[in-house]
Amino acid sequence: MTTSPTKSPEAPAPPPGSTPAAAKAATKVPQGHKRLLTPRDRLTLGLMAGLPTFLHVALVWVTALASILLAFTTWDGIGFDSIKWVGLHNFSELFTNNPQFWPAVEHNIVWFVVLILIPTPLGLFLAVQLDKQIRFSRVYQTAFFLPVVMSLAVIGFVWQLIYNPDTGLINSIIGANEPGRYIDWIGDPDLNLWAILIAASWRHTGYMMILYLAGLKSVDPSLREASALDGANEWQTFKNVIFPTLRPTNTVVLVVTIIEALRAFDLVFVFNKGAEGTELLSILVTNNIIGESSRIGYGSAIAVVLLVISLAVIIPYLIATFRKERRA
């Protein structure tokens, strides 16, 4: 894990005076400075912790909870009187009667599988190459990382210039931009998801590269030397020595990739608004708000599916992370 500022070389240097001994002293006093506080200080502290917590909980957790409650109701959004409890009706409707739901689930899964199988190993590969103390490493890094800095909306527009059936780069090159020979990268439901996934992978690779580069920098160089002395070649060293020590980074990468797959929205929306072939859970939720038909309860039911999957990933990960930090 690269979250500890003292361990990560990429992290800003800890301020002077920070020593392990000091950290130890801190843990010895579990009550912190509490006993020295005046009533006024206690009030200040309460506000300092309370205000941000209130804002965060009100806008993020209360709304998440409201999503769960609304998922069991129907509501037209006009007045609270019209909220009607319908039990599991929204869910049964969703699972059995919505032609877009299962494709959306499938596309979210495909999104994750593609990201973890192609750009993630590619990012790792690039990171390993760039970690070899070569010249111009920063120049290469900048190029690969550039897409991560840009908004997904801009990326969507940039890639449309490549995929547009009439004017796009691909069809212009292969001569498929004449009527009759069209390849519709954006409209064809068999093609569009893959076309978008190429753009998504283009961005994801740089992100993964940066995470792995940070992970690689914290690998003890003597491990590499020892392995070289033992006569291991580059691949053996990587497989048997380096990769196992990257375990914390791999966990982060896995979680980040799952979250990215669940969050995927902007790119698809810019491309074709989630038309046939590119439905995603996030798109279905949004269509139930800003689309023609605002079905609050129904949209919330989809959001709950998204929430359950997300929390199933987030909670175990965070508990493991915090437990490790407490021990550290």
Next chain:
Amino acid sequence: MSTTVATGALKKRTPVRPARVLLHVFLAGAALAWLAPLLWALYAAMRPYGETSEKGYVSWPDKLSFDNFTNAFTQSEMTHYFVNTLIIAVPAVLLTLFLSSMVAFYVSRFDFRVNLFLLLVFTAGNLLPQQVIITPLYRLYLLIDLPGITMSGKLYDSALGLVLIHVAFQSGFCAFVLSNYMRSLPHELTEAALVDGASVWRLYWQIVLPLCKPAMAALATLLSIWIYNDFFWALVLISTGENMPITSALNNLSGQYFTDPNLVAAGALLTAIPTLVVYFALQRQFVSGLTLGANKG
């Protein structure tokens, strides 16, 4: 280009190692391939529409100019949307750092029991997909009346509404990073000040916060780019096209004003420029912020 420079430089220092040369050829090729979509967009944006519709896009240019950029900029009054973004992003970044540093200060210095729980709540909230909370949030924003405070009279369709959700959502990540950072500060530092009778607020404002500058700088860079790039919140929570920040406005502009693909390309690239400037100027901060709290989704 970089390949020739690379191998040339290597020759001077050490005997050429074929493996290294091959590596540079590969990396330069890959880097160029990575930049290709952007270069293609730039090429398209620099050509007049008339020429590309006549000769096709894959053709040698007769004329390259920045006309499309100036047209995109003036036709759609992009300045207006950049100002919208500024009105949202600047308060959001400052407020997020302010609030999350207070939470971090509290959990790292005073209460180690709620520490874990509070951080868990904040960080988990930050990792949720935005769509999980959007339906109730949208309704909530419609319900909250703020006559005279926002232009719309509601939290919906207002810059204030966007600032609040950005702050609420992003403060989780920042609180997590900052609390880790503050825990590395020596405990005696604040303890001594407390014994001397300094108030808690002074402790935070004059002692702890100045020491957190590096982490704050990294987070500020990261937050600026994230909030600038946000597409979803404004898409749903802003109804008047005029009030949209630039990234979300791009979607409308491409239909209304940007009539040809070359103009769209120019508009998209113009939108990307501020992020690229920040990234090139503060690359170190950005990357350290990202890896500092690598648990960000």
